[in-house]
Amino acid sequence: MRLKLVGVAVAALAPVVAMSGYNEYAMRQERAEEVRAQAAQAAKQASSEVERIIEGLRSLLTAVTAMPAVRQLDVPLCNDALKTLGGSVPNIRTLFVLKPDGSPVCGSAEFPAGVTFGDRDYFKDALATKDFVVGRYTKSRFSGSPVLPLAMPIIDGGKTIAVVVSGVRLDWLQTRIAERGVAPGNAVTIADGDGTILARVPLPEKFVGTVIPDAYQSLVHANAPGVVQLTSQDGTERILGYRPIALPGSPLYVSAGFSTNEAFAPINRASIANLVGIGAGAIVSLILAMFIGGHFLLGPISRIAEVMQNWRDGKTKARTLMKPTDELHAVGASLDNLLDELETRRLHAEKAEEERSLLVRELAHRVKNGFALVQAIAHQSFKKSDAEKYGSFSQRLTALAGTYDLILSGEGRATSIMGVLETSLRAHATDERRIALEGPDVVLPTDLALPLSLVTHELATNATKYGALSSDEGKVEVEWMVDAGRVAIRWAETNGPQVAVPARKGFGTVLIERAFPSKARAVHAFHFEPSGLVFELTFLLEEPIDRVEVCA
Structure with a gap:
């Protein structure tokens, strides 16, 4: 019975728990959609900033290709102009002009002896496309530092006479991304067309220069931006918004990830508070159910059960002695009335059984007397005339009497x-x-x-x-x-x-x-x-x- 009282208390709390669970589910769904929208927006903003940086440098290289000293390949004047220009642009490492064979013409810094750039992919692409090219992660041959190379061909009469080359400083790009501010647990990643990471917040020292794993390469080359939930390389589960390189004007891959733990932390705290409140309410409800149930339910029920057990044990005088003051006491009073009625019927049944037994015994006695009379008549009539047949008849008659005796003695x-x-x-x-x-x-x-x-x-x-x-x-x-x-x-x-x-x-x-x-x-x-x-x-x-x- 105590378990049933506990069940009643639990059933009373069930709607509260169900409503709380539904509200939490709804809040989590709403928060998930909100975080997905924020991740997509953050990735779009980061991509737009990268595009502005690249577009600014493109304009810079376009302006360089229009300079007379550069177009005429006047080495002294070109060197002076590029040194002056390179010193005023902090986000580039160097600025120089190359011949179609990759040999240097002039630049913002002195060239190492025997250096050539004819083997660089970005240089080859600029010659082939005759258009502005954003290269891949590269170690500078001037400083040995990592850069993102840029190339702009100089066209004269439909022919490429030279190529202007520069490179975005990756340390500057890393600082620029970090200055934007990234909340704890979140992450921003910028990678080139090969998936090599150019800048990352956090842990740049661990990931810059490494290639995005194959499992995530599909995001780099996706046909459209999107949002996914995944476990990042640093082991953090994030909702990630990404912008692939396939987008027009987007030469680099950009992603912005929001930590699910941080995003759902307020909801988790609220859930814990709700669980504590529900648990406290459940404990109080159980205590009250046990106290009230023990006094108003278990006591009367135990008394009724005790009387019924005494009745089964033969103590037919046992009664609950309850008055119909409430539902359970009314049951006890009804039980007393029923037991009184059963006792009366039992006494009547015993009297009737005694009478029936007497009649059965009388009937059995008379049947036996009838068989005895038949046997006596047969003895007087046939024993002397045919003793053998009389003996067989007498045995059968005695057996038949025994069978009828068994039938009549149902006791x-x-x-x-x-x-x-x-x-x-x-x-x-x-x-x-x-x-x-x-x-x-x-x-x-x-x-x-x-x-x-x-x-x-x-x-x-x-x-x-x-x-x-x-x-x-x-x-x-x-x-x-x-x-x-x-x-x-x-x-x-x-x-x-x-x-x-x-x-x-x-x-x-x-x-x-x-x-x-x-x-x-x-x-x-x-x-x-x-x-x-x-x-x-x-x-x-x-x-x-x-x-x-x-x-x-």
């Missing part, structure tokens, strides 16, 4: 199948060789022994009148077995007169069909074989099987 004790069959058949065959009984010695309760006696007596009576026992050579074999608590009996007649299917159902057949109680689940079948009647009967035992030995 008898349980008996075995063998005992029931022997008693029932004793009146129908004085020669034991004509009736064979075989099967385990199974003890039957009275309510099964009596029906079996009736059925056997009816079968034996029919066999005596019309069947195997009506002729001198006829025999009856009765076999039985027990399997899984079910008794199967087979009655087989042989060497008697030929049998036929009866035209109508007689009283004996009806008696056999209705003899056993319904709980025995009795099933029977008649087989009128050429050799004689075969009757099969199965019924269920009420009590465990008590096997002693096989009797033949």
Whole structure:
């Protein structure tokens, strides 16, 4: 009962828990959409800033290609102009002009001896496309520092006469990204067309110069910007907005990631607070349920249960003595009234049973007296004239009296199948060789022994009148077995007169069909074989099987 009270308290809290869970789910869904939108916007802003930087440098290189000293490849004037210009632009490493074969012409710094740039991919692309080119992550041949190379061809009469080359300082780009401010747990990544990381916040020292793993390369070369949730290279789970290099005017890959732990931290804190509140409410509810239930529910119920147990133990005077002040006490008062009524009925039933037993004993006594009278008449009439036939008749009459005694004494004790069959058949065959009984010695309760006696007596009576026992050579074999608590009996007649299917159902057949109680689940079948009647009967035992030995 206490568990049921706990169940009631839990059921009362269930709507609160369900509503809280739904609200948290809704808030998390809303927050997820909000973070996804923020990630996409952050990536777009970072990409726009990178595009402005690249576009500014493109304008710078375009202006350089228009300078007369550069177009005329006037080395002294070109060197002076590029040194002056390079010193005023902090985001580039160097600025120089190359011939179509990759050899230097002039620049903002002195060239190392024998240096050439003809093998650089960005230089080759500028010659091939005759357009502005943003290269890949490269180590500068001037300073050895990493740069993002830029190249702009100088076209004269449709022919490329030289290429202006510069490079974005990656340390400057890293500082620029860091200055934008990145919240703890978030990340911003800029990579070139090969997926090599040019700048990253946080942990630039760990990732700059490394290639984005193959698992994420699809983002670098995607056809459109998007938002995904993934675990970043640093092991942080993030909602990532990305801008691929395939976009027009976007020569670099840019992504901005928001840490899911940081993004959902306020909701997590609110969830913990809600859980603590619900837990405290549950504890208080359980304490109140136990106290109130114990006083108003468990006490009366325990009293009612105690009275019922005393009644089962034979203490029929036990009562709850409750007054109908509330629902449970009304049940207790009703139970007292019911017990009073049952006690009255029990006393009446005992009196009726005594009267019935007296009548049964009187009937049994009169039946025995009737058989005794018939036996006395037979003794006086036939003993002297035919002593042998009188002896056989007397034995059958005595057996028949024993069978009727068993039928009338419904108060008898349980008996075995063998005992029931022997008693029932004793009146129908004085020669034991004509009736064979075989099967385990199974003890039957009275309510099964009596029906079996009736059925056997009816079968034996029919066999005596019309069947195997009506002729001198006829025999009856009765076999039985027990399997899984079910008794199967087979009655087989042989060497008697030929049998036929009866035209109508007689009283004996009806008696056999209705003899056993319904709980025995009795099933029977008649087989009128050429050799004689075969009757099969199965019924269920009420009590465990008590096997002693096989009797033949």
